[in-house]
Structures are given as structure tokens and as C-alpha cells.
Amino acid sequence: MKIKIALLTLFLSFSSQAKKIxxxxxxxxxPDSALFTGEQRTNKIINSLQKSGVQDAxxxxxxxxxxxxxxxxxxTYTxxxxxxxxxxxxxxxxxKNDVDTFIKDFNQAHNILENKASFLPFYRFxxxxxxxxxxxRDQIRAHLQASGYQQGYVTIDNYEWYLNSKLQQALNKQKAIDYEALKQVYITTLADGIAFYDEIAIKALGRSPKHVLLLHENDITALFVGDLIAHLKSKGWEIISAQQAYTDPIAKELPDVLFNGQGRVAAIANSKGVAAKTMVGKWESTDKLDALLAQKKVFK
Ligand SMILES: [Zn+2]
Incomplete structure (x- = not known):
């Protein structure tokens, strides 16, 4: 009996520690790229997510x-x-724009999206x-709120967009590409970024929140998102929907800072006195990524 209870306690403590993203x-x-048409890219992303058991994104x-x-x-996505x-x-x-211009742009997007199937009122800046x-900031926050929106914040910033732009450059210059090496750079830099912001969270919040990873609907996602998810799962991460992530208490916390470019966790940490310059991940640097890509001989 005691063993059963001990095992149950162990199981509960592990499951409550499962990190979620x-x-x-x-x-x-x-748009279409040199590698994929938009339609091919969409199908590849959906296939990868489904094969990885990701039911919602x-x-x-x-x-x-x-x-x-x-x-x-x-x-196709919905x-x-x-x-x-x-x-x-x-x-x-x-x-870089005044509030009126910004709000007009927001409204324009909202009018296009509001009646689409499976649309959720989250706004990503x-x-x-x-x-x-x-x-x-406060005028824009108020307008989002009055429009029934929540902020679609991220907690993990990264430079995956830069890796994709380097891939596009290489494709356009018809360079040889070592896709296996590119995959390793992609997984390493993203996994490091996730660990980095999770550590900031544990220090600033005392816990690991439900995280939100920022990626783009680009070619590098279509190529490697399945491998990334497999890696995260092997490190004990559970993939959840964004709707679940946005039930975390940090969704209700709008920190009174102007430092929002590294995501919600960094913004909250900054509001508690953590210096902004310490909250940029080591791979959020084009110079460092260029050096890593060269070292791994990704593009020949
Ligand atoms: Zn964007």
C-alpha cells in the first residue's frame, strides 16, 4: 500500500512538472517560395503537426x-x-505608427477574419x-479589449525567421544546402531559446507557465517542425493548444513596461526589476547565427 501511494505521489509530482508549450x-x-508553393507548404505543415500528434495550433x-x-x-488549416x-x-x-493608423489596420484585419471558421479573437503584435x-500602448490595449480581444502574446522569442531568410537566400543563389545540418541548427537554437525563457519564468514567477512558442508559417517550419516537436517531447515537453496556454495566469497580467519585444515572461520579469538586456536569448543575434551556420557548413 505504502509503495502504491509512493508511486502515485511520484507520478503526480512528475505529471504536475510536465512542461507545457x-x-x-x-x-x-x-507567399510561394523557391522551395514550396504556399499550398505545398500548408500541406507539409499540417502533415507534420498531425504525424506529431498535435491536434491544435x-x-x-x-x-x-x-x-x-x-x-x-x-x-485547409481549419x-x-x-x-x-x-x-x-x-x-x-x-x-512606428500613430494609434489611429494602427487601430485602422487592426480593424481591417478583424473585419476580414471575424466570420471565418475557427477564428479566435487573439491579437499578435x-x-x-x-x-x-x-x-x-494603453490606447491600443484598450481598443483590443473593447473589441473583445486578448493579446496573443508569446513567451519564447527566437530568430527562426532569420534562419528561414538565410535558407531563402541560399535557394535563390542556388547554393548547395546541407538540410541535416540546418535541421540541427534549427532544433538547437530553438531548444536553447525555450530553456532560456523557461529559466527566466522560474526565477520571476517561481514556476514554469504554459508557454507560447513563436514560429512562422514559413519553409523552415514546413521542413522541420515535426523534428522540433519530437525533440521537445523527448525533453519532457507536452504540446498544448494556444487556447489552453492562454488560460495561464500570466494571460491576465499586463505588465506596466514598454519592454514587450521578448514576450510576456520577459515583460513580467522586467516589471519585477530584471534588466531588459539580460533577457535576450543567445541565438537572438544575426551575427551568432551566421557564425553557427558557417561553423556547421549549412550553406556551401
Ligand atoms: Zn509577423
């Missing part, structure tokens, strides 16, 4: 990317059980720019 994809539906739509050709891909949310119309920065003054 949701996967989100920005900028969908991205959130695609943040940049509505100016919706064309007569790409329109059907939104339905027919597969995934959800859509708002990532602006024209991908404009809240730091382009460039993770929430506004560069307190007044602007």
Missing part, C-alpha cells in the same frame, strides 16, 4: 497575405482542426511591438 505560426498565409493571419490563390489555405487569429492587415509596427509610449 503551445505552437503558433505568424504571417500566414505566406494557432495560425496568426496577416490578412494582406490573403489572395485569391492563398485564400483556400485558411480553410478543416484540419487548427485555429486562426489576428496578426494585423499590413504587418505594421505599433512603435507585428514585430512584438506593443507601442513605444505608455499612452500609445
Amino acid at each position: 503551445a505552437i503558433t505560426f505568424d504571417d500566414a498565409p505566406m 494557432l495560425f496568426f493571419i496577416t490578412t494582406k497575405h490573403i489572395t485569391p490563390e492563398s485564400q483556400s489555405r485558411l480553410k 478543416d484540419a482542426g487548427f485555429h486562426l487569429a489576428n496578426h494585423s492587415h499590413a504587418h505594421i509596427s505599433a512603435n 507585428p514585430y512584438l511591438h506593443h507601442g513605444n509610449t505608455v499612452q500609445k
Whole structure:
């Protein structure tokens, strides 16, 4: 009996420690590339997620990317059980535009998305720019709230978009590409980033929150997201939906800081006095990524 109880306690303590992370994809539906048509990319991403047992993921739509050709891909995602949310119309920065321009762009995207199947009212700020003054930030926050939205924040920032841009450059220059080496760089840099922001959370919150990983609906995702998920699972992570992640108490906490570009956990830590400059992951640097890509001979 005692053994049974001990085992149960052990099991409960392990399961309550299972770290949880949701996967989100920005900028969908991205245009055709030298590697994949948009449709091929969408099918590859869906296949990878389904093979990995990921039942739900959130695609943040940049509505100016919706064309007569790409329109059907939104339905392909939602027919597969995934959800859509708002990532602006024209991908404009809240730091570089006035409030009226920003809100007009938000509304334009909302009008396009609100009646789509499986749309959820979460807003992901382009460039993770929430506004560069307190007044602007708060006016935008108030408008999102009045529109029935929650912030579609991230907790894990990273430079996966830069790896994708280097891949596109190599494709356009018809360089030889070592895809296996690129996959290792992708997995290593993302796994390091996840561990980095989780450590910040444990120090600042005293616990590991339900995380939200920022990825993009790009070629590097289509190539390697399945491998990334397998790696995360092997390290004890459980993949959850974004809706589940946004039930974490940090979703209700809007820290009174202007430091939002590294995500919600870093913003909360900053509001508790942690210096902003200490909260940028080591791979959030084009120089360091260039050096790593060269060292691993990814592009010849
Ligand atoms: Zn974006």
C-alpha cells in the first residue's frame, strides 16, 4: 500500500512538472517560395503537426497575405482542426505608427477574419511591438479589449525567421544546402531559446507557465517542425493548444513596461526589476547565427 501511494505521489509530482508549450505560426498565409508553393507548404505543415500528434495550433493571419490563390489555405488549416487569429492587415509596427493608423489596420484585419471558421479573437503584435509610449500602448490595449480581444502574446522569442531568410537566400543563389545540418541548427537554437525563457519564468514567477512558442508559417517550419516537436517531447515537453496556454495566469497580467519585444515572461520579469538586456536569448543575434551556420557548413 505504502509503495502504491509512493508511486502515485511520484507520478503526480512528475505529471504536475510536465512542461507545457503551445505552437503558433505568424504571417500566414505566406507567399510561394523557391522551395514550396504556399499550398505545398500548408500541406507539409499540417502533415507534420498531425504525424506529431498535435491536434491544435494557432495560425496568426496577416490578412494582406490573403489572395485569391492563398485564400483556400485558411480553410485547409481549419478543416484540419487548427485555429486562426489576428496578426494585423499590413504587418505594421505599433512603435512606428500613430494609434489611429494602427487601430485602422487592426480593424481591417478583424473585419476580414471575424466570420471565418475557427477564428479566435487573439491579437499578435507585428514585430512584438506593443507601442513605444505608455499612452500609445494603453490606447491600443484598450481598443483590443473593447473589441473583445486578448493579446496573443508569446513567451519564447527566437530568430527562426532569420534562419528561414538565410535558407531563402541560399535557394535563390542556388547554393548547395546541407538540410541535416540546418535541421540541427534549427532544433538547437530553438531548444536553447525555450530553456532560456523557461529559466527566466522560474526565477520571476517561481514556476514554469504554459508557454507560447513563436514560429512562422514559413519553409523552415514546413521542413522541420515535426523534428522540433519530437525533440521537445523527448525533453519532457507536452504540446498544448494556444487556447489552453492562454488560460495561464500570466494571460491576465499586463505588465506596466514598454519592454514587450521578448514576450510576456520577459515583460513580467522586467516589471519585477530584471534588466531588459539580460533577457535576450543567445541565438537572438544575426551575427551568432551566421557564425553557427558557417561553423556547421549549412550553406556551401
Ligand atoms: Zn509577423
